[in-house]
Amino acid sequence: MASIPRQWVTFAGRRVNAAAEGPPEPGAEPLWPEDTRLRVSRGRMAGERAVVVGAGGISGAWFPPLKAEGVNIMAVVDLDIDAARRRIAEFELAARPSSDLAGTLSELQPDFVVDLTVPEAHCAVTCTALEAGCHVIGEKPMAASMDEARQMVAASERTGRLYMVSQSRRWSAMHYLVRDVARSGEIGDITTMNCDFYIGAHFGGFRDDMPSPLVLDMSIHHFDLVRFFSGTDPVAVYAKEFDPKGSWYKGDVAASCIFEMSGGVVFTYRGSWCAEGCHTSWNGDWRLVGDRGTVIFEKDRPPYGQTLAGDTGFHRPLRDVAVPHPQPRAEGMHGGLLEMLDYLREGTVPQTECHDNIRSLAMVFAAIESAKLGQRVAIAS
Numbered sequence: 001m002a003s004i005p006r007q008w009v010t011f012a013g014r015r016v017n018a019a020a021e022g023p024p025e026p027g028a029e030p031l032w033p034e035d036t037r038l039r040v041s042r043g044r045m046a047g048e049r050a051v052v053v054g055a056g057g058i059s060g061a062w063f064p065p066l067k068a069e070g071v072n073i074m075a076v077v078d079l080d081i082d083a084a085r086r087r088i089a090e091f092e093l094a095a096r097p098s099s100d101l102a103g104t105l106s107e108l109q110p111d112f113v114v115d116l117t118v119p120e121a122h123c124a125v126t127c128t129a130l131e132a133g134c135h136v137i138g139e140k141p142m143a144a145s146m147d148e149a150r151q152m153v154a155a156s157e158r159t160g161r162l163y164m165v166s167q168s169r170r171w172s173a174m175h176y177l178v179r180d181v182a183r184s185g186e187i188g189d190i191t192t193m194n195c196d197f198y199i200g201a202h203f204g205g206f207r208d209d210m211p212s213p214l215v216l217d218m219s220i221h222h223f224d225l226v227r228f229f230s231g232t233d234p235v236a237v238y239a240k241e242f243d244p245k246g247s248w249y250k251g252d253v254a255a256s257c258i259f260e261m262s263g264g265v266v267f268t269y270r271g272s273w274c275a276e277g278c279h280t281s282w283n284g285d286w287r288l289v290g291d292r293g294t295v296i297f298e299k300d301r302p303p304y305g306q307t308l309a310g311d312t313g314f315h316r317p318l319r320d321v322a323v324p325h326p327q328p329r330a331e332g333m334h335g336g337l338l339e340m341l342d343y344l345r346e347g348t349v350p351q352t353e354c355h356d357n358i359r360s361l362a363m364v365f366a367a368i369e370s371a372k373l374g375q376r377v378a379i380a381s
């Protein structure tokens, strides 16, 4: 579980008592004292009620896990109400279609909102939902700017409602392996991390015209993964964005970034969405170096590595690292949804709660700023 910033501990770290049965623990506060909508049974909430906002492409990946977990999808809201109607029919939902978010939330008072709108709408949709008293799980990237992201975090604090980002690539069996072997002590303390991402991607849509398509739309996943793998946070970045010869994108679709991470760790990121041939994995190909060994993770194959087995010789003797076998309970969006349900049922703060996820977003905007300025940019903690 990611570390929780102090301000969030003040907000949610109080001793809570979410169990409905038995006497409350002495001194414990109810989870949400003013919230009579929580229906808790045997320590678990039954049939949580949700409103889904945004019925576009990615919603097709959300309705199956929501249904599988028994979530009561009360409404699907989209500016285009026909899109909402189509998704309701396609997934056979007993939900109402709507194009009026505020009215729908006021009337239905769901437990949480799933924000699947475009990045430019995330701030308005999520803040509306938080102010209406709902918890929110929203698609990445958190926001279209750091100012908006800060507004969202402030709204979560002000309203006392949880906002988490679904950073879906975290919930992957292979990525849990990398995290656990990197942090197991087998390779000592991590000093250096590299990620290469090279894919020739012909989307033919909005990405062809947007500025910084790689860093804004894709690298957020890799920047979040480096924090997940290593447990470090960004300190500063020097970045160069560019549009290589032959590119079919208008914006800069390639980047080389050197991040200074906490603990003196250096993370070098090289990526391009217009690199034909010899593609890397969509998750990137990784090298994590510690002061006693190295772990490699490439082409989505299980990670492997070597660590010191002796202290003499030009090349020190090495042995293979032991790779543990942790498993997330579910992959992708389903894994994120389970963390939201854990929060509603038990008060466990999700690893991508907004105070944590804003640090991954900060890497994106600092890299873009550094490339514009041509200089190193510090990243506020």
Ligand SMILES: NC(=O)c1ccc[n+]([C@@H]2O[C@H](COP(=O)([O-])OP(=O)(O)OC[C@H]3O[C@@H](n4cnc5c(N)ncnc54)[C@H](O)[C@@H]3O)[C@@H](O)[C@H]2O)c1
Residues within 6 Å of the ligand: 053, 054, 055, 056, 057, 058, 059, 077, 078, 079, 080, 083, 101, 116, 117, 118, 119, 121, 124, 125, 139, 140, 141, 166, 167, 168, 169
């Ligand atoms: N995790 C992943 O791997 C992954 C993959 C694809 C997309 N995404 C993310 O999911 C989000 C949505 O992507 P998409 O591909 O579904 O986009 P999309 O354009 O297909 O769908 C977005 C939908 O949101 C609706 N919408 C926009 N503003 C709205 C508002 N203010 N209120 C209500 N509805 C609104 C639009 O009408 C549209 O139907 C983006 O943030 C994207 O980055 C994540």
